[in-house]
Amino acid sequence: MSKLLDSVDQRTQLVGENRLELLTFRLAGRQLFALNVFKIQEVLQVPNLTALPHSNPVICGVTHLRNQTISVIDLSAAIGGRPLKGRENCNLIVTEYNRTVQAFLVGAVDRIVNLNWELILPPPKGSGRSHFLTAITQLDDEIVEILDVERVLADIVPYETGVSDEVLDKDLLAFAQANRIKVLMADDSTTAYHQASSTLQNLGVETVYCQDGLKALKLLKRQAAEGVDICSEYLMLITDAEMPEMDGYRLTHEVRSDPNLRDLYVILHTSLxxxxxxxxxxxxxxxxxxxxxxxxxxxxxxxxxxxxxxQKQ
Incomplete structure (x- = not known):
C-alpha cells in the first residue's frame, strides 16, 4: 500500500494543468468514494486503536503515528452510513486538512486515477448524501462520490469564524460597510465558503459566491464585457485550489491572461x-x-x- 503514494511529488506537475488525481475506496457498501491524492499523507492497514471516552461517536479511537497522536474517524458513520465492522478488512487514509492531521477509517482501497477537472461535476441536488459531497465523476460505468472533508470535519469539531479584537480594525470595518466592499469567492465546499464568508461579515465585507472556478471566470468576463471595472467591483478574488470544471490555479491563469481582469488581486485559500x-x-x-x-x-x-x-480615496 505504501507504493500507492510513492510518486506524489511527480503528481504535483498535474496541478495548474486543470488535472487531479483521486484515491478511490469503498466504505460499508459497494458505492465508490474518492479523496484528492494531494491531501493524503499515507494509506496503511488499521493499527491498534485506543478508545477515547466521551469523544464524538464517529471517532473510533486514536493512534500514534510518526511521533504524533491522531484521531481516527469512521468515515462511513461520519457521512450518515453504518459504522465499519471487521477492521481486519479496513484501511486508514491519513490526511492533512486545514493544518491538522487526521485518519479516516475506510473499507477497501481501490486505486489512484488521473482525471481532468472538466470530468468532475457538481453533485446532484437533492441526493441523500449531497451535502457531504463536493463533486461526482464516473469511472468504468461507476459513479464516484468525491467527499467534502471540510464538511465532515466541521460536523465533528465546530469551527470558529470570529475575528480577535486585537486583529479587527474598526476604522476599516466602517470603511467597508460605507463603501459596500465586496469579495468574490470561488469554492466547491459550501462549508468552507460559509466559514470564510462568516469571517468576512465581521469585517463589514460582502461576498459574492461561485461554486467552481469556471463559474467565477464566466461571471468576471460577463461583468467586464458589460463595462464593469472589476478591480473597483471586487476588493479581491479568494479561490480554492481544487474545484470541479476549473481549479483555482487555472482560474488564476485565466484571470492573468485577460487584460480586463489581470489586475484583480487573487488569494489562493486552500487546505492543501x-x-x-x-x-x-x-x-x-x-x-x-x-x-x-x-x-x-x-x-x-x-x-x-x-x-x-x-488610502486611495
Whole structure:
C-alpha cells in the first residue's frame, strides 16, 4: 500500500494543468468514494486503536503515528452510513486538512486515477448524501462520490469564524460597510465558503459566491464585457485550489491572461499543503496564499487590502 503514494511529488506537475488525481475506496457498501491524492499523507492497514471516552461517536479511537497522536474517524458513520465492522478488512487514509492531521477509517482501497477537472461535476441536488459531497465523476460505468472533508470535519469539531479584537480594525470595518466592499469567492465546499464568508461579515465585507472556478471566470468576463471595472467591483478574488470544471490555479491563469481582469488581486485559500502551494502561487500568478481555516489570518489579509483601498480615496 505504501507504493500507492510513492510518486506524489511527480503528481504535483498535474496541478495548474486543470488535472487531479483521486484515491478511490469503498466504505460499508459497494458505492465508490474518492479523496484528492494531494491531501493524503499515507494509506496503511488499521493499527491498534485506543478508545477515547466521551469523544464524538464517529471517532473510533486514536493512534500514534510518526511521533504524533491522531484521531481516527469512521468515515462511513461520519457521512450518515453504518459504522465499519471487521477492521481486519479496513484501511486508514491519513490526511492533512486545514493544518491538522487526521485518519479516516475506510473499507477497501481501490486505486489512484488521473482525471481532468472538466470530468468532475457538481453533485446532484437533492441526493441523500449531497451535502457531504463536493463533486461526482464516473469511472468504468461507476459513479464516484468525491467527499467534502471540510464538511465532515466541521460536523465533528465546530469551527470558529470570529475575528480577535486585537486583529479587527474598526476604522476599516466602517470603511467597508460605507463603501459596500465586496469579495468574490470561488469554492466547491459550501462549508468552507460559509466559514470564510462568516469571517468576512465581521469585517463589514460582502461576498459574492461561485461554486467552481469556471463559474467565477464566466461571471468576471460577463461583468467586464458589460463595462464593469472589476478591480473597483471586487476588493479581491479568494479561490480554492481544487474545484470541479476549473481549479483555482487555472482560474488564476485565466484571470492573468485577460487584460480586463489581470489586475484583480487573487488569494489562493486552500487546505492543501502550504509549502506546495507557495510554489504554485508563483507559477500561476496568485498574489498571496492562505491555508484554511484561520479566521484571524484571513481577516489580516483582507484588511491589508482594505487599508490600501481606503488610502486611495
Amino acid at each position: 499543503s502550504g509549502s506546495f502551494n507557495q510554489a504554485m502561487v508563483k507559477k500561476v500568478g496568485c498574489d498571496d496564499f492562505l491555508s484554511k481555516f484561520q479566521p484571524d489570518e484571513l481577516a489580516g489579509k483582507v484588511q491589508e487590502r482594505l487599508r490600501i483601498a481606503m
